[in-house]
Amino acid sequence: MRGAAISTVMASCMKMCSLTRVTNRAVSTLGGNKLKVSAEEATVADQEVTRKSFTDLQRERHKQANLSVLISCPPYFNENKFMKYLSQHGKVANHFFYESYGTHAVVEFVERESIDSLRAATRVPHGDDECVVPFKSRLLTLKSDRALDRTSIQCLRQSAVPINELIQKLCKAQDINEQVYTLLDEYQLTDENIRLRFLVSSLIKDVATAYFPEATVDPFGSTVNSFGKLGCDLDLFLDLDNIGKSSTGKAAGSFTSEYLMKHVPSGRVVTQRILSVISECIDNFGPGCTGVQKILNARCPLVRFTHQPAGLQCDLTSDNRIALRSSELLYIYGNYDNRVRALVFALRCWARVHGITSAIPGAWITNFSLTMMVLFFLQKRNPPVIPTLDQLKSLAGKDKFIVDGNDCTFVSDLNKIPPSKNSESIDVLLCDFLEFYGNFDFIKNGINIRKGKEQNKPDSSPLYIQNPFEQTLNVSRNVNHSQLERFIALARESAWVLQEQRNHSSERDKQAWGLAAVFLPSVSQGFGKGKRKKRKGFASERIKGLLESLKNTDKAR
Amino acid sequence: MRGAAISTVMASCMKMCSLTRVTNRAVSTLGGNKLKVSAEEATVADQEVTRKSFTDLQRERHKQANLSVLISCPPYFNENKFMKYLSQHGKVANHFFYESYGTHAVVEFVERESIDSLRAATRVPHGDDECVVPFKSRLLTLKSDRALDRTSIQCLRQSAVPINELIQKLCKAQDINEQVYTLLDEYQLTDENIRLRFLVSSLIKDVATAYFPEATVDPFGSTVNSFGKLGCDLDLFLDLDNIGKSSTGKAAGSFTSEYLMKHVPSGRVVTQRILSVISECIDNFGPGCTGVQKILNARCPLVRFTHQPAGLQCDLTSDNRIALRSSELLYIYGNYDNRVRALVFALRCWARVHGITSAIPGAWITNFSLTMMVLFFLQKRNPPVIPTLDQLKSLAGKDKFIVDGNDCTFVSDLNKIPPSKNSESIDVLLCDFLEFYGNFDFIKNGINIRKGKEQNKPDSSPLYIQNPFEQTLNVSRNVNHSQLERFIALARESAWVLQEQRNHSSERDKQAWGLAAVFLPSVSQGFGKGKRKKRKGFASERIKGLLESLKNTDKAR
Numbered sequence A, B: 001m002r003g004a005a006i007s008t009v010m011a012s013c014m015k016m017c018s019l020t021r022v023t024n025r026a027v028s029t030l031g032g033n034k035l036k037v038s039a040e041e042a043t044v045a046d047q048e049v050t051r052k053s054f055t056d057l058q059r060e061r062h063k064q065a066n067l068s069v070l071i072s073c074p075p076y077f078n079e080n081k082f083m084k085y086l087s088q089h090g091k092v093a094n095h096f097f098y099e100s101y102g103t104h105a106v107v108e109f110v111e112r113e114s115i116d117s118l119r120a121a122t123r124v125p126h127g128d129d130e131c132v133v134p135f136k137s138r139l140l141t142l143k144s145d146r147a148l149d150r151t152s153i154q155c156l157r158q159s160a161v162p163i164n165e166l167i168q169k170l171c172k173a174q175d176i177n178e179q180v181y182t183l184l185d186e187y188q189l190t191d192e193n194i195r196l197r198f199l200v201s202s203l204i205k206d207v208a209t210a211y212f213p214e215a216t217v218d219p220f221g222s223t224v225n226s227f228g229k230l231g232c233d234l235d236l237f238l239d240l241d242n243i244g245k246s247s248t249g250k251a252a253g254s255f256t257s258e259y260l261m262k263h264v265p266s267g268r269v270v271t272q273r274i275l276s277v278i279s280e281c282i283d284n285f286g287p288g289c290t291g292v293q294k295i296l297n298a299r300c301p302l303v304r305f306t307h308q309p310a311g312l313q314c315d316l317t318s319d320n321r322i323a324l325r326s327s328e329l330l331y332i333y334g335n336y337d338n339r340v341r342a343l344v345f346a347l348r349c350w351a352r353v354h355g356i357t358s359a360i361p362g363a364w365i366t367n368f369s370l371t372m373m374v375l376f377f378l379q380k381r382n383p384p385v386i387p388t389l390d391q392l393k394s395l396a397g398k399d400k401f402i403v404d405g406n407d408c409t410f411v412s413d414l415n416k417i418p419p420s421k422n423s424e425s426i427d428v429l430l431c432d433f434l435e436f437y438g439n440f441d442f443i444k445n446g447i448n449i450r451k452g453k454e455q456n457k458p459d460s461s462p463l464y465i466q467n468p469f470e471q472t473l474n475v476s477r478n479v480n481h482s483q484l485e486r487f488i489a490l491a492r493e494s495a496w497v498l499q500e501q502r503n504h505s506s507e508r509d510k511q512a513w514g515l516a517a518v519f520l521p522s523v524s525q526g527f528g529k530g531k532r533k534k535r536k537g538f539a540s541e542r543i544k545g546l547l548e549s550l551k552n553t554d555k556a557r
Helices: A002-017 A039-050 A054-066 A079-087 A112-120 A163-171 A176-187 A191-209 A267-284 A321-336 A338-353 A367-380 A389-394 A426-438 A481-503 A505-510 A514-519 A539-556 B002-017 B039-050 B054-066 B079-087 B112-120 B163-171 B176-187 B191-209 B267-284 B321-336 B338-353 B367-380 B389-394 B426-438 B481-503 B505-510 B539-556
Strands: A068-072 A092-099 A103-109 A131-133 A139-144 A216-220 A234-239 A255-259 A262-264 A289-295 A302-307 A312-318 B068-072 B092-099 B103-109 B131-133 B139-144 B216-220 B234-239 B255-259 B262-264 B289-295 B302-307 B312-318
Touching: A054 A068, A054 A191, A054 A321, A068 A191, A079 A092, A079 B255, A092 A191, A103 A112, A103 A191, A131 B267, A163 A176, A163 A338, A163 A514, A176 A338, A176 A426, A176 A481, A176 A514, A191 A216, A191 A234, A191 A267, A191 A312, A216 A321, A234 A267, A234 A321, A255 B079, A262 A267, A267 A289, A267 A302, A267 A312, A267 B131, A267 B267, A321 A338, A321 A389, A338 A367, A338 A426, A338 A514, A367 A426, A426 A481, A481 A514, B054 B068, B054 B191, B054 B321, B068 B191, B079 B092, B092 B191, B103 B112, B103 B191, B163 B176, B176 B338, B176 B426, B176 B481, B191 B216, B191 B234, B191 B267, B191 B312, B216 B321, B234 B267, B234 B321, B262 B267, B267 B289, B267 B302, B267 B312, B321 B338, B321 B389, B338 B367, B338 B426, B367 B426, B426 B481
Parallel strands: A068 A139, A234 A312, B068 B139, B234 B312
Antiparallel strands: A068 A103, A092 A103, A131 B262, A139 B255, A216 A234, A255 B139, A262 B131, A289 A302, A302 A312, B068 B103, B092 B103, B216 B234, B289 B302, B302 B312
């Protein structure tokens, strides 16, 4: 009975926190995660990778994806024989396995011809009572006759650990610094997960380029901005701008040749029509694509769907170039100094367990706003941990980058940015962040990462964070007074708890300590009670209950 | 005033008869019809072409279409300069001009690379206030700066002449034989019109193969069965059967590779889904495609649309293989002896002006049923004009052709069929057809072109014509008693009129004579009056009025 109760609490907790989007099956593969490295190793590895420019890294990822296939594997099989079968078609550059409604493999070949060869040997499924939509993609199923010939396959985790497991891991760390990097290591996207995401992007590109050969599909947002958490949505940007750029359409003699094309009232209608047809293709043909929704009347029209074999929720938009530029800016900050990502991941987790942020749109602070607040805080340190956006712009030299009249110029080469003179440790920064915003004059001041200093609020929004590119907009326009108050109270409370933790490190064995302690419920949860009425409490409260249960279970054994 | 009245009558007449689907502009190009040849020449030319097998002819047409582009021309231009411009991209094999919402050209190149070259020099239209869906097809617009540099372009007619013009032409013939061949010449599809139809088919194939590379799109029905009239619908068959046939999917080692594909409950759902997406593409992207309708819940799901630049109404279906086979059978009969097509065209025109057949679905006799009746009549002559379907089957040798369990076997090589021993003239056959069905025992007998003799009716349908391939079905199941009675009465009446005409050839100058005379209203129009209530009369009645007006106008001059 107790076991069942714990499962229920865990399940609610997972759902509540939206910390995992993939199924229990995927969660069960945690043991096989070969990516588990110590926080120090991860940090060193990060820094080695990060010096690549955003564009170069994306190009490399696209190339890998274009050479890859996604294979649904038989329930039991022998990895060596599997690889031997694939090698018949060409040299394999890279491969890995994961679980999502069964075992899957991402296999990257060295040459594109190998995929052609594999596809040529691939048949359309047929049976007496099965009918299929014969759309041939790079999603294959490998079937095996000999079920007995079985070896265990190492499957890589593609989702974040549940919050309770995370807390247990945090409690085993040496200090708060190690806790923060452990959290980063558990939550951040793995190389393999990013490969999987680019492969899905490449499969959607195949759909789009069938009609628009010059179109590209690029992941943006959390998949590429270095702040993505395992299980986060895959945002895709369909870029049609290259169409028509290839031809000069010069008049030869007295004639000019133009394509006969459908005329529509606006660019928005073009986007809506193209997304509409692509969504029909994905819905009717796309193997493994389910829950396709057209949300074409939104400010930014989009198509939402689940890519089941990849275990990803995808949002396909078009005409969203500033978002792509934002992704690169975050990538620059995230890879400039490894404390940035560590701090952002820790604070996002903290905000999520306390219901400060939410997966549901509403008056909550968004992850993006919270990230802006972290960046601003880091710019305000003395000496600053990171440069201001204006400083990044001045480092760009003569290259201007203007999108719809908005100046989105900043340096792309990380090596051109002078290293930070600030060497504060992550526990100090974490504590001071909470204190900084616990005492911030939100009534008077707005946050401006372009200048790296407070600005007078141009309007009466409770929280004002200037959009770094569309400078007249407020990133946190959606946040109301009560949500801001909850944030402030929780920041104060958590600052106090964390300070206490740093002073009394001897009591660690007995309870959740350090970073884990600030994930526990606090007095602040009483705020706005009248409005929220019978809400079922925050994740933090459930975590406390869960930890208590676990203690009791241990005692009972 | 009188002139205006005539125009109104003519317009109603044209509409009523559905004899022309294209605009008045197209009609105005009649003068430039270079295809006008005498009936004898047409017949000889027919026989030279006809010895090709159906399959070879279709293959040739597909190849031409694949090498062709459709160009919307500027209002005024110089043909030589136009051709010189195109020749920059490669040698032109064939070209012609026609009118449909402006002047258009179909240009066939010798090599496909020329189209790539032309497209590379073609730009996407852009302007300050115009937005286009950037779908690049083989439909181009040629623009010219120098409007003054003008030569007259010979435009080919792509629609049948209006009935009144036809009657005037018929009255100028020497005898009824010549009248019948004049009608055939005026109504039958021209080589250019068939090229245009295959080009549209090829453009739709481009849309389908974007997702299903092995798919083909074939025109069927009147476009290819040799009984098509200018302006008739373009029936297209999307064939997906080749998908999956290319790969053996052999197991290599212990694995078999299959595509991951969407499973659906039935083949019908596959067809519906694919047609649905293709219709979305045509509707949203297809230049010049308008009025797209999905009719997916019909027995044979279809997508209907208008291809405006080609001036064609198109029906795209899938999974309709027997219809394709029927087209070939009619092609065989139509090209075996030139009297077959001449008789069918004359009788279809006769039936349409009297409202025996209709463009609207209902209890009317269909063109296909009427054609079956002509074939049956020709099989019943002594000696027979054409062989029975069973005879054609026996000539096929060992090659069987079975579609869904139905035996659709018949000889494909026209040269293998012994020539007809019957040499009756067309006026005799026409007259005897009307007499034959005026006295046919429809109560007892059904029509069977497979055996070439009457069969006992298996059910009580007023008119029973056995489907030649699906032998348990009645082709004319839709026809009710009153429609059959109208047909019989009109056949008797017309047989009498035609007999009279043959006996009194001296009165020709004074009135519509011969074939034209049987297009005039008759006593039979009184049939079923109670049911039809205030219907506006048949075309034949309007024709009579029109001719009277014309005579009066001539007198007044």
